Amino acid sequence: MTxxxxxxxxxxxxxxxxxxxxTARAPLMGxxxxxxxxxxxxxxxxxxxxxxxxxxxxxxxxVVRPDGGVPPFKPGQYFALGLExxxxxxxxxxxxxxxxxxxxxxxFLIRRVGTGSFTPHLWQVAPGGRVWLGxxxxxxxxxxxxxxxxxxxxTGTGLAPFVSMSEALMRSPTRPRIVVVHGxxxxxxxxxxxxxxxxxxxxxxxxxPTVSRPADPANAGWTGxxxxxxxxxxxxxxxxAMDLQDTVAYIxxxxxxxxxxxxxxxxxxxxxxxxxxxxxxTAVGPAK
Amino acid sequence: xxxxxxxxxxxxMDQSCVAVCPVDCITSDPSADRKFYIDPDNCIDCGSCExxxxxxxxxxxxxxxxxxxxxxxxxxxxxxxxxQVRAAIDASxxxxxx
Numbered sequence: 001m002t003x004x005x006x007x008x009x010x011x012x013x014x015x016x017x018x019x020x021x022x023t024a025r026a027p028l029m030g031x032x033x034x035x036x037x038x039x040x041x042x043x044x045x046x047x048x049x050x051x052x053x054x055x056x057x058x059x060x061x062x063v064v065r066p067d068g069g070v071p072p073f074k075p076g077q078y079f080a081l082g083l084e085x086x087x088x089x090x091x092x093x094x095x096x097x098x099x100x101x102x103x104x105x106x107x108f109l110i111r112r113v114g115t116g117s118f119t120p121h122l123w124q125v126a127p128g129g130r131v132w133l134g135x136x137x138x139x140x141x142x143x144x145x146x147x148x149x150x151x152x153x154x155t156g157t158g159l160a161p162f163v164s165m166s167e168a169l170m171r172s173p174t175r176p177r178i179v180v181v182h183g184x185x186x187x188x189x190x191x192x193x194x195x196x197x198x199x200x201x202x203x204x205x206x207x208x209p210t211v212s213r214p215a216d217p218a219n220a221g222w223t224g225x226x227x228x229x230x231x232x233x234x235x236x237x238x239x240x241a242m243d244l245q246d247t248v249a250y251i252x253x254x255x256x257x258x259x260x261x262x263x264x265x266x267x268x269x270x271x272x273x274x275x276x277x278x279x280x281x282t283a284v285g286p287a288k
Numbered sequence: 289x290x291x292x293x294x295x296x297x298x299x300x301m302d303q304s305c306v307a308v309c310p311v312d313c314i315t316s317d318p319s320a321d322r323k324f325y326i327d328p329d330n331c332i333d334c335g336s337c338e339x340x341x342x343x344x345x346x347x348x349x350x351x352x353x354x355x356x357x358x359x360x361x362x363x364x365x366x367x368x369x370x371x372q373v374r375a376a377i378d379a380s381x382x383x384x385x386x
Contacts, residue, residue, distance in 0.1 A: 080310040094309030
């Protein structure tokens with residue numbers, strides 16, 4: 001594709017300097033320079049915060065009830081949660097941990113970022129407070145009828161989509177094997193631990209939580225795996241004798257972990273198509 | 289800093305970006321447009337669209353390749369004056385991009 005798009009600039013804009021802000025790049029035909037009007041979406045809350053369950057001061061489970069019921073979604077998808085802040089609608093996407101088929105409420109696992117522009121406001125919303133909820137979105141979902149072993153690798157709040165996915169697979173008639181690796185800094189951050197341990201007790205799911213700071217007093221009494229997620233992942237692949245030809249890996253969480261884990265799996269012989277990654281943190285940082 | 293959809297989208301319109309955008313800020317009129325457009329006022333910079341696009345058409349506005357710098361104007365202006373943008377694209381790309 002070599003069509004001269006710069007013709008668009010010459011014809012309509014004249015030279016564009018990289019320092020010119022987007023808002024100044026209004027229709028410039030005729031030489032006028034005029035800031036483009038800022039449009040605002042209507043800010044009408046359409047959901048209610050039902051509860052906030054604090055795991056730590058910085059990580060909580062938020063349960064939200066949309067006014068019109070929960071729209072159909074696939075395990076692994078996310079919703080934009082929105083608040084009115086200073087007259088503008090601020091939105092951030094969060095994967096839901098809820099099972100598909102939920103009719104009344106959806107749950108999100110969210111980390112509070114002290115310097116963020118969104119989560120400090122979210123933490124100020126009391127139960128009963130009104131919020132905005134977008135439609136379910138995303139392609140980080142299960143493949144229909146996939147009977148391969150499902151290896152779910154996550155850090156922190158990146159566990160959320162795997163709770164929803166695991167619930168779906170536990171009910172699936174294909175009954176694939178499930179392995180959940182969840183890395184956190186502190187044991188208290190192991191969201192949905194009871195649920196995952198219950199599924200693990202059935203023998204259908206292997207749950208491998210790991211804490212990366214075992215020497216911290218906050219982790220006193222922790223007897224499970226220790227170390228970073230990617231290091232534990234390597235051991236898990238060996239200990240569980242995973243058949244690489246019959247396994248699909250899903251990775252969600254810290255972007256550095258995602259790349260490190262993907263590299264480990266590639267090194268162990270996973271095909272690129274068998275390593276599925278969720279990228280909702282950008283190069284400039286996580287959603288705050 | 290919003291994301292921008294550049295030349296590789298023209299006449300491709302894969303739509304993966306629409307499927308992943310959490311705030312529905314990517315749209316187009318399939319009966320009249322040859323690409324999708326990101327609304328810079330509502331883009332939340334999550335980057336989902338960039339990684340989802342199979343045509344590698346989406347960039348942060350501050351990372352647009354120089355030859356496609358005009359697409360920041362294209363996307364932003366479409367939400368104000370789509371007719372002007374369609375005319376500009378048709379003028380620059382008179383034949384279908386395959």
